[in-house]
Amino acid sequence: MIDxxxxxxxxxxxxxEQFGIKPFSDLLDDVENPPNLMKRGIIFGHRDYxxxxxxxxxxxxxxxxxxxxxxGKMHIGHKMIVDQLIWYQKQGADIYIPIADMESYSARNxxxxxxxxxxxxxxxTNYIALGxxxxxxxxxxxxxxxxxxxxxxxxxxxxxxxLNEMKAIYGFTGSTNISHLYxxxxxxxxxxxxxxxxxxxxxxxxxxxxxDQDPHIRLTRDIAERFKNRFKFIAPSSTYHRFxxxxxGDKMSSSKPKTAIFLSDSPEIxxxxxxxxxxxxxxxxxxxxxxxxxxxxCVVYEMLLYHLVNSDKELKEMYHNCKEGNVMCGECKxxxxxxxxxxxxxxxxxxxxxxxxxxxxLSNNVR
Amino acid sequence: MIDxxxxxxxxxxxxxEQFGIKPFSDLLDDVENPPNLMKRGIIFGHRDYxxxxxxxxxxxxxxxxxxxxxxGKMHIGHKMIVDQLIWYQKQGADIYIPIADMESYSARNxxxxxxxxxxxxxxxTNYIALGxxxxxxxxxxxxxxxxxxxxxxxxxxxxxxxLNEMKAIYGFTGSTNISHLYxxxxxxxxxxxxxxxxxxxxxxxxxxxxxDQDPHIRLTRDIAERFKNRFKFIAPSSTYHRFxxxxxGDKMSSSKPKTAIFLSDSPEIxxxxxxxxxxxxxxxxxxxxxxxxxxxxCVVYEMLLYHLVNSDKELKEMYHNCKEGNVMCGECKxxxxxxxxxxxxxxxxxxxxxxxxxxxxLSNNVR
Numbered sequence: 002m003i004d005x006x007x008x009x010x011x012x013x014x015x016x017x018e019q020f021g022i023k024p025f026s027d028l029l030d031d032v033e034n035p036p037n038l039m040k041r042g043i044i045f046g047h048r049d050y051x052x053x054x055x056x057x058x059x060x061x062x063x064x065x066x067x068x069x070x071x072x073g074k075m076h077i078g079h080k081m082i083v084d085q086l087i088w089y090q091k092q093g094a095d096i097y098i099p100i101a102d103m104e105s106y107s108a109r110n111x112x113x114x115x116x117x118x119x120x121x122x123x124x125x126t127n128y129i130a131l132g133x134x135x136x137x138x139x140x141x142x143x144x145x146x147x148x149x150x151x152x153x154x155x156x157x158x159x160x161x162x163x164l165n166e167m168k169a170i171y172g173f174t175g176s177t178n179i180s181h182l183y184x185x186x187x188x189x190x191x192x193x194x195x196x197x198x199x200x201x202x203x204x205x206x207x208x209x210x211x212x213d214q215d216p217h218i219r220l221t222r223d224i225a226e227r228f229k230n231r232f233k234f235i236a237p238s239s240t241y242h243r244f245x246x247x248x249x250g251d252k253m254s255s256s257k258p259k260t261a262i263f264l265s266d267s268p269e270i271x272x273x274x275x276x277x278x279x280x281x282x283x284x285x286x287x288x289x290x291x292x293x294x295x296x297x298x299c300v301v302y303e304m305l306l307y308h309l310v311n312s313d314k315e316l317k318e319m320y321h322n323c324k325e326g327n328v329m330c331g332e333c334k335x336x337x338x339x340x341x342x343x344x345x346x347x348x349x350x351x352x353x354x355x356x357x358x359x360x361x362x363l364s365n366n367v368r
Numbered sequence: 369m370i371d372x373x374x375x376x377x378x379x380x381x382x383x384x385e386q387f388g389i390k391p392f393s394d395l396l397d398d399v400e401n402p403p404n405l406m407k408r409g410i411i412f413g414h415r416d417y418x419x420x421x422x423x424x425x426x427x428x429x430x431x432x433x434x435x436x437x438x439x440g441k442m443h444i445g446h447k448m449i450v451d452q453l454i455w456y457q458k459q460g461a462d463i464y465i466p467i468a469d470m471e472s473y474s475a476r477n478x479x480x481x482x483x484x485x486x487x488x489x490x491x492x493t494n495y496i497a498l499g500x501x502x503x504x505x506x507x508x509x510x511x512x513x514x515x516x517x518x519x520x521x522x523x524x525x526x527x528x529x530x531l532n533e534m535k536a537i538y539g540f541t542g543s544t545n546i547s548h549l550y551x552x553x554x555x556x557x558x559x560x561x562x563x564x565x566x567x568x569x570x571x572x573x574x575x576x577x578x579x580d581q582d583p584h585i586r587l588t589r590d591i592a593e594r595f596k597n598r599f600k601f602i603a604p605s606s607t608y609h610r611f612x613x614x615x616x617g618d619k620m621s622s623s624k625p626k627t628a629i630f631l632s633d634s635p636e637i638x639x640x641x642x643x644x645x646x647x648x649x650x651x652x653x654x655x656x657x658x659x660x661x662x663x664x665x666c667v668v669y670e671m672l673l674y675h676l677v678n679s680d681k682e683l684k685e686m687y688h689n690c691k692e693g694n695v696m697c698g699e700c701k702x703x704x705x706x707x708x709x710x711x712x713x714x715x716x717x718x719x720x721x722x723x724x725x726x727x728x729x730l731s732n733n734v735r
Contacts, residue, residue, distance in 0.1 A: 103523060106523070106524065106527065107523075107526075107527055110527075113520070146516075146520050146523075147516070149513075149514070149516055149519075152516075152519055153480070153513050156470060156473070156474075156513075156547050156550070157473065157547070159474075159545060159546035159547035159550065160473065160474055160477075160545050160546075160547045160548070161545065162545060162546045163542065163543050163544060163545050163546065164531075164540065164541070164542050164543070164544050164545075164546065164549060165542035165543065167546060168542070173531065174531070175530065175531050175532035175535070176530050176531070176532065177530060177531050178526060178527050178528065178529060178530050178531075179526035179527075179529045179530070179531065179534060179549070179550065179553060180523050180524070180526035180527045181527070182531060182546070182549075183523070183526065183546065183550050186546060
């Protein structure tokens with residue numbers, strides 16, 4: 002079967018089978034005006050997303066929680082999270098954005114004040130430039146180190162989680178440092194704290210993550226259950242998205258600059274990087290004209306799919322032109338590169354004014 | 369050798385030999401106007417107390433940190449800590465009193481708001497009634513759960529402590545819960561935070577503890593060393609005091625009411641409890657007239673030594689009258705019981721007005 006939305010790079014089917022994640026396609030039809038990320042199967046799985054669909058349909062309160070860990074530069078793969086937030090904002094969600102400075106400290110040895118600065122100049126600036134509206138009500142941004150409520154909740158929850166369990170989930174050993182061992186509880190509290198009385202009590206909550214984060218989601222859901230009597234927590238829902246592939250064909254990663262298009266790249270650099278990306282082309286032009294290209298293995302096609310082509314019709318055409326050998330990689334790359342250039346021209350312009358606003362957000366949020 | 373200050377109940381000499389605690393007697397002569405607890409060997413050991421002596425002599429800044437864990441009722445043994453604080457307050461120390469509500473939660477399942485109330489109605493009320501002056505400058509009382517600075521410092525310090533180390537010190541196992549495992553770091557931060565810039569930077573700090581707390585002091589000193597470059601910490605000093613013996617001859621403990629005289633007891637009850645206490649008397653009066661009593665094994669004598677008799681001369685007389693068989697247990701108990709009654713009459717009266725003041729202390733200290 003030909004599927005313009007599929008990817009050959011990671012076996013997402015297997016993740017679904019092994020860990021009890023449900024295919025997103027099962028409830029896609031229930032979502033009103035789903036975003037491209039859902040329609041195109043980039044968001045491929047979920048847990049208990051039904052209660053989010055219901056909340057959206059019935060216009061009742063629900064929350065979205067998605068943290069940012071300030072530890073380097075944002076790349077174009079990170080745009081996926083912001084796109085989801087923008088969509089959820091339109092659906093009336095309460096949005097919670099923890100800035101994981103405590104995690105940055107234990108995982109990367111980045112000091113709190115450095116994290117704060119990085120969150121402003123890099124992360125929040127990009128979130129604003131990408132179109133998330135921080136002037137709307139019900140959008141909560143905070144530094145973990147500044148949030149007493151979250152810290153105290155983490156500590157309270159820790160009473161019903163033992164060392165064996167943490168070792169099994171995170172692979173901790175005797176040489177693991179105590180901050181590193183403790184910080185997952187902060188993240189659990191990030192996810193559950195919108196359900197505290199202070200924030201209006203229990204409500205459906207969704208956490209959009211990559212599948213590598215699922216063990217953490219499972220722990221959070223287990224802990225929610227253990228404290229059900231006390232806090233009346235509703236087990237948080239989650240969605241799982243595919244990773245964006247790096248320019249080299251490996252995972253895109255900020256720590257490997259050759260794999261990534263950074264949101265702070267100039268339009269020229271971004272465009273140039275598209276041209277350098279690994280494609281699903283054949284060994285020779287002749288071969289490709291005969292057999293067609295392999296968009297499922299093409300980084301450029303993924304960029305079109307995830308970010309650059311809004312119209313499904315247009316994308317399908319491009320997919321078939323590739324598959325049927327009508328359009329070769331050179332032409333396609335030129336086209337994609339132009340689109341990327343335009344996208345980055347707009348982004349760069351917006352970034353210039355966004356930083357000032359980003360700084361205000363955190364100074365308003367000191368607790 | 370006859371020593372009116374000695375105790376046969378715990379082998380404190382052994383503690384000194386095994387763990388590198390230094391005998392307090394070595395520097396007693398350097399302390400100006402030492403309190404009875406020091407003169408009488410109840411404070412029997414120390415680590416690095418020399419730098420506290422120096423700070424007191426040179427009138428430079430130093431701090432005392434001693435927490436309270438709100439988990440029940442205060443007994444007369446706890447008075448020892450308050451007596452030390454009163455003395456240190458006179459010596460010009462900065463006083464820090466963390467209320468260990470986080471510890472109470474993980475160790476005793478006491479909620480934060482319950483801890484707060486217990487700290488007010490029981491602990492702070494007694495501290496005030498016993499004579500500690502909370503209206504002076506440089507006395508800092510706080511709830512651990514309310515102190516962001518202490519919580520963040522704990523987390524920062526945890527980066528250089530690993531799981532093996534915590535297991536070795538505290539005997540943690542796989543079934544230990546994560547809050548319980550984490551809370552020692554909060555206590556380490558309680559001790560070290562007076563040395564942060566926010567509180568005037570590095571300074572000698574003393575922590576008066578029972579010898580059972582020494583592993584914790586050693587960990588704190590080790591961690592201070594590991595963060596020396598960053599915070600310029602001076603390793604905290606400590607003093608070690610003997611425990612007060614319970615009425616039954618075992619350790620006095622709030623959780624075993626038969627062993628304890630509670631500070632909230634009425635004067636009549638307190639006086640009666642003295643009369644019921646185990647003494648160092650012989651099997652028969654004749655025997656005792658002949659051989660004398662054994663004050664080293666006498667709970668009543670310990671009360672005189674620790675709390676009831678201020679004059680050394682008077683105490684020595686009582687000691688010798690016992691040793692020489694001049695005064696029998698009945699007479700001695702009557703005398704001690706009267707003194708206890710007087711002490712409790714005054715304390716009860718003061719407690720009545722103290723609670724209102726205690727409540728104000730914590731409401732002023734919300735951060």
